Amino acid sequence: MAARLSAAGLVPHTTDLADLTYIETDLPGLIDVETWREVLAALEEADCFGLVTSANGRRVWAAFGNEAPATVDAVRRHGLQP
Numbered sequence: 001m002a003a004r005l006s007a008a009g010l011v012p013h014t015t016d017l018a019d020l021t022y023i024e025t026d027l028p029g030l031i032d033v034e035t036w037r038e039v040l041a042a043l044e045e046a047d048c049f050g051l052v053t054s055a056n057g058r059r060v061w062a063a064f065g066n067e068a069p070a071t072v073d074a075v076r077r078h079g080l081q082p
């Protein structure tokens with residue numbers, strides 16, 4: 001996923017945790033249709049993902065569990081999903 005986001009011109013950051021890998025990237029103020037499609041296609045690969053909007057801008061994140069059945073619980077334990 002990080003490679004796809006990089007290919008779309010974004011700068012992803014990856015964090016490896018004990019039970020999951022977390023990837024996030026900031027989105028520019030204006031994003032063209034093709035880049036947005038590539039972001040959505042990349043997010044589709046994740047076990048869970050989201051979009052955070054704040055006064056500082058927009059950021060997408062995705063999590064990939066190291067143990068697929070526990071993915072949702074693992075992400076929730078890390079406070080990444082309500």
